[in-house]
Amino acid sequence: MAYTRHKPRTAPDSEELRxxxxxxxxxxxxxxxxxxxxxxxxxxxAHWEFPDRQPELRPRERSTEHKFLPPVFGxxxxxxxxxxxxxxxxxxxxEARTAHWLLLLAGDRVDVIESRFAAMLxxxxxxxxxxxxxxxxxxxxxxxxxxxxxxADLKHQPIDLVLWAAPYLAIAGGTYLLAKGIKGRR
Amino acid sequence: MRAMVYRGPxxxxxEEKDIxxxxxxxxxxxxxTCAAICGSDLHLYHGMIPDLRVGHTFGHEFVGVVHEVxxxxxxxxxxxxxxxxxxxxxxxCFFCARGLxxxxxxxxxxATAIGGIYGYSHSAGxxxxxxxxxxxVPFADVGPSKIxxxxxxxxxxxxxxxxxxxxxGAQLGEIREGDVVVVFGAGPVGLFAAxxxxxxxxGRVIVVDHVDYRLDFARTFAHxxxxxxxxxxxxxxxxxxxxxxxxxxxxxxxxxxxADGAFFQHVTSAKLKLQGGSPVALNWCIDSVRKGGTxxxxxAFGPLFSAVKFxxxxxxxxxxxxxxxxxxxxxxxLFEHVKNGVLKPSAIVTHRIPLDDIAEGYHLMSNKLxxxxxxxxxxxx
Numbered sequence: 001m002a003y004t005r006h007k008p009r010t011a012p013d014s015e016e017l018r019x020x021x022x023x024x025x026x027x028x029x030x031x032x033x034x035x036x037x038x039x040x041x042x043x044x045x046a047h048w049e050f051p052d053r054q055p056e057l058r059p060r061e062r063s064t065e066h067k068f069l070p071p072v073f074g075x076x077x078x079x080x081x082x083x084x085x086x087x088x089x090x091x092x093x094x095e096a097r098t099a100h101w102l103l104l105l106a107g108d109r110v111d112v113i114e115s116r117f118a119a120m121l122x123x124x125x126x127x128x129x130x131x132x133x134x135x136x137x138x139x140x141x142x143x144x145x146x147x148x149x150x151x152a153d154l155k156h157q158p159i160d161l162v163l164w165a166a167p168y169l170a171i172a173g174g175t176y177l178l179a180k181g182i183k184g185r186r
Numbered sequence: 187m188r189a190m191v192y193r194g195p196x197x198x199x200x201e202e203k204d205i206x207x208x209x210x211x212x213x214x215x216x217x218x219t220c221a222a223i224c225g226s227d228l229h230l231y232h233g234m235i236p237d238l239r240v241g242h243t244f245g246h247e248f249v250g251v252v253h254e255v256x257x258x259x260x261x262x263x264x265x266x267x268x269x270x271x272x273x274x275x276x277x278x279c280f281f282c283a284r285g286l287x288x289x290x291x292x293x294x295x296x297a298t299a300i301g302g303i304y305g306y307s308h309s310a311g312x313x314x315x316x317x318x319x320x321x322x323v324p325f326a327d328v329g330p331s332k333i334x335x336x337x338x339x340x341x342x343x344x345x346x347x348x349x350x351x352x353x354x355g356a357q358l359g360e361i362r363e364g365d366v367v368v369v370f371g372a373g374p375v376g377l378f379a380a381x382x383x384x385x386x387x388x389g390r391v392i393v394v395d396h397v398d399y400r401l402d403f404a405r406t407f408a409h410x411x412x413x414x415x416x417x418x419x420x421x422x423x424x425x426x427x428x429x430x431x432x433x434x435x436x437x438x439x440x441x442x443x444x445a446d447g448a449f450f451q452h453v454t455s456a457k458l459k460l461q462g463g464s465p466v467a468l469n470w471c472i473d474s475v476r477k478g479g480t481x482x483x484x485x486a487f488g489p490l491f492s493a494v495k496f497x498x499x500x501x502x503x504x505x506x507x508x509x510x511x512x513x514x515x516x517x518x519x520l521f522e523h524v525k526n527g528v529l530k531p532s533a534i535v536t537h538r539i540p541l542d543d544i545a546e547g548y549h550l551m552s553n554k555l556x557x558x559x560x561x562x563x564x565x566x567x
Contacts, residue, residue: 008430011389046277074312133549140556
């Protein structure tokens with residue numbers, strides 16, 4: 001036990017484990033495991049001292065903690081609109097600043113709103129049924145796999161419904177109040 | 187091409203996108219033949235990772251066929267079947283040169299704390315991922331490897347993240363012969379961490395989760411003892427009792443941002459995004475491990491702060507080891523284990539979903555419906 005110098009033995013001995021667990025101990029030697037030692041110089045396949053630079057075809061935002069734009073970068077979803085302005089501003093703060101990450105999260109939420117309107121204008125509006133995949137509930141034992149299974153997530157799953165419905169309720173409520181206000185003035 | 191795109195928290199759809207093009211001389215374009223949804227994709231799906239832009243294509247676990255190569259590519263040619271590690275790495279920066287492929291400094295302009303990852307937001311470099319028909323693969327001479335003739339495609343796709351990360355989690359634990367290892371999380375990474383702990387000589391392997399079907403699988407696949415934390419009064423107390431009040435020698439956190447088990451922690455992080463991730467499982471690791479023990483963290487957390495019980499970690503003299511798995515460094519040994527039958531990574535695959543039905547696949551995985559542990563995504567072309 002923990003109160004004397006001897007380590008309590010709660011495990012079977014190694015011979016029994018070798019006999020009963022497939023592959024037991026094949027990587028027992030710590031010094032013969034991959035990633036050992038921690039910072040081992042190895043042949044990486046790179047045949048350059050510093051990589052060629054990918055052309056920067058449009059201004060690319062970067063962390064203030066980088067000395068320069070790294071030679072290779074993703075070009076998916078360039079900054080644009082109000083969300084882009086928020087994100088561009090966020091990149092004025094270092095990664096150490098909470099403001100940096102909170103502004104990026106704010107930009108993400110604004111991006112979603114902007115994209116909803118853009119999709120409607122493009123004639124391909126978002127479909128809350130197909131995009132949430134909620135129809136899979138009916139084919140995959142929604143009740144059976146949730147209840148009587150001791151799952152901890154059942155306690156907070158109703159919050160998902162509230163978060164999903166909140167924007168629609170807000171729009172419906174706002175529209176109702178607006179209509180009521182207009183009617184009241186007439 | 188057809189590609190999965192993010193439309194907002196909890197919402198995705200499949201759209202037509204342009205086939206990616208060569209943007210750097212060492213790029214390759216890969217036609218994806220099989221991809222997977224990772225548990226860490228759910229953190230994106232739930233809107234927890236900052237700078238996640240609408241239109242982004244997820245997917246950092248994929249295999250495929252080389253469709254096009256840039257002028258400086260020497261090690262791959264069109265038609266090669268390849269598996270691609272989830273890390274994007276240049277092979278020549280300070281970190282890559284030391285084998286830290288998950289910490290490359292030359293591929294992510296948006297953050298220095300994170301390397302480049304396919305389809306994992308702009309915080310991980312702004313690269314579209316592999317849940318699509320085609321994907322751009324930077325540094326084709328460094329990351330990808332040809333799939334050996336003898337290797338099954340589903341084994342190969344599991345070797346791009348889940349299996350190496352689980353193995354790496356066990357390795358970070360610095361397991362010694364006879365150690366008691368507790369793995370928190372019975373998802374794909376936790377299952378591989380449990381299985382790998384035996385390979386490194388663990389004396390007992392205990393898997394903790396709250397989903398019964400995953401614990402059932404952990405008993406057969408990983409030969410582990412299991413405990414459902416909702417069925418014991420206090421999981422930390424339970425670990426202490428089963429180890430004669432010493433505590434586990436090694437605890438492995440294989441859950442990440444959306445850990446369940448403490449309502450306030452989960453809701454403030456997963457629902458309200460006020461923390462970088464729910465530290466429930468991490469705190470359980472810190473409290474369950476013995477003094478002087480090791481906590482290995484391979485669960486993914488966002489960049490914001492989390493309410494971690496660091497005082498306990500300090501007072502107990504713990505070693506906390508963590509990193510994004512340097513996948514390529516694990517491959518030679520893992521290829522050997524797969525070839526010799528020591529590991530069968532594809533055994534954890536539960537669902538195969540056409541790309542066009544991917545929204546339902548995410549809902550299935552997120553809500554743990556129909557016994558879902560690991561869904562594969564099959565592009566339609």
